[in-house]
Amino acid sequence: MRVRRPLVLAAVLLIPLATACGKDEKTKPTTVTVLAAASLTDVFKQAKTVYEKEHPDTRLTFSFAGSQELASQVRQGAPADALVTADTKTMDDLASRTGKPAVIAKNRLTIVTAPGNPKHVQNLSDLSKSDLKVVLAAPEVPAGRYSKKVLDGQHVTVKPASQEPSVRAVLSKVALGEADAGIVYITDAATAKVGTVTVPDAQNAVASYPAATLKDAKHAKETADFVTWLSSPEARKLLVSAGFQQP
Numbered sequence: 001m002r003v004r005r006p007l008v009l010a011a012v013l014l015i016p017l018a019t020a021c022g023k024d025e026k027t028k029p030t031t032v033t034v035l036a037a038a039s040l041t042d043v044f045k046q047a048k049t050v051y052e053k054e055h056p057d058t059r060l061t062f063s064f065a066g067s068q069e070l071a072s073q074v075r076q077g078a079p080a081d082a083l084v085t086a087d088t089k090t091m092d093d094l095a096s097r098t099g100k101p102a103v104i105a106k107n108r109l110t111i112v113t114a115p116g117n118p119k120h121v122q123n124l125s126d127l128s129k130s131d132l133k134v135v136l137a138a139p140e141v142p143a144g145r146y147s148k149k150v151l152d153g154q155h156v157t158v159k160p161a162s163q164e165p166s167v168r169a170v171l172s173k174v175a176l177g178e179a180d181a182g183i184v185y186i187t188d189a190a191t192a193k194v195g196t197v198t199v200p201d202a203q204n205a206v207a208s209y210p211a212a213t214l215k216d217a218k219h220a221k222e223t224a225d226f227v228t229w230l231s232s233p234e235a236r237k238l239l240v241s242a243g244f245q246q247p
Contacts, residue, residue, distance in 0.1 A: 029059045030222045033079060035070040036062050037086035037142070037209065038166040039107065039185050043242035044084075050238065051229060058222050066166035068140045074214065081217035082227055084209060086167075086185075087142035091210040101210035104230045105244040107185045108204050109146055111197035112174045119180045121197050124154045127181060135170050135179040136160040143167035146205040147183040154203055187243040208247070 036044055041064045048060045063070075067085040074083060074097055083098060085091045091101050113121050119132055127134050136158065137144035144163065151158055161179060164170045170182040175192040185207065189196045211230050217223045229235055236246060 027057070029057055030219050031059045031061055032081045032219055032222050032226055033061045033063065034082045034084065034226070035073060035078075035080045036064055036084040037067050037070070038064045038168040039086055039143070039188050040064065040084060040209070041168065042191050043187070043238055043244070046238055046242070047230075047235060050234065051226065055225070058226070060226065064168075066137070066141045066143075068142075069165065077216070079218070080214055081219055081223040082211065082213050084211040084230070085142070086207055086209055087145070088208050088210055089145075090142065091212060097215055098212040099215065099224075099227075101212035102227070102231055103208045103247040104211050104235070105209045105239045106247055107187055107207040107209065107244055108201075109143075109150060109183055109199050109207075110186045110189050111181055111199060112171060112184050112189050112192075113181045113195040113197065114174065114177060115193055115195050117195040117197070121181050123197065124151060124156050124199060124203060127151070127158045127183075128156050133161045133180045134158050135162050135164060135173045135182045137167050137170050137183075138163040138165060141166060142207060143170070143183070143185065146207055149205045150183075150199060150203055190243050206245075209244075 044062055051060060052058065067087060067090040070083060070085060071090050071094055074094055111121060113119060136147050139145060139148060164173065167184050167188055171184045171188045171192055173179040174182045175194050211227050213220065213223045213227050240246065
């Protein structure tokens with residue numbers, strides 16, 4: 001019996017360790033990966049802080065890009081749980097890969113210029129001036145489609161110096177002085193040191209932001225909880241504070 005006692009004692013000591021390991025595994029936060037439109041970058045970083053504080057068992061990871069690029073990632077099977085685009089068309093085209101989407105916010109366009117507006121841009125028509133270096137989002141990008149819509153509506157022809165893969169890329173070019181003007185969302189303009197020229201509502205376009213779970217989500221419940229939260233009063237307060245409009 002004396003020979004067996006150390007073995008029994010060792011077995012007893014191992015039980016709490018195994019239990020502790022089991023608890024650690026159970027309390028490890030679940031990571032939810034969200035593919036989100038580039039124009040949501042700043043507000044979603046704020047949302048991450050708020051959401052994770054309220055849901056300590058969930059960690060949010062975001063991948064920001066133009067909506068068309070996000071759609072391509074989904075089609076290629078990139079590991080992700082949720083998708084938030086800057087237009088309904090991109091989301092609708094992925095209907096077979098997502099759950100039912102819900103619009104969480106809306107947005108509008110504005111013209112951005114270098115600080116102080118040195119080229120004296122006053123309206124959409126001014127963007128057609130030959131001495132003005134204008135950058136726009138590419139046609140396949142939601143912001144690019146919206147820009148074309150408002151320019152066509154005013155019969156304004158713009159020959160862009162470049163067509164960028166995301167609205168944030170347009171903003172960056174103007175902010176860095178690589179372009180005289182560009183068209184971005186109102187919410188993007190508020191995040192950089194640029195001048196702004198208002199596009200009247202009658203000439204503007206409304207961008208809708210739908211959010212949906214992906215059918216291949218590894219963490220369906222946690223993902224659904226976050227997507228539902230995006231339509232909550234708390235999330236809408238964050239979005240409105242960032243300049244977005246309520247859906």
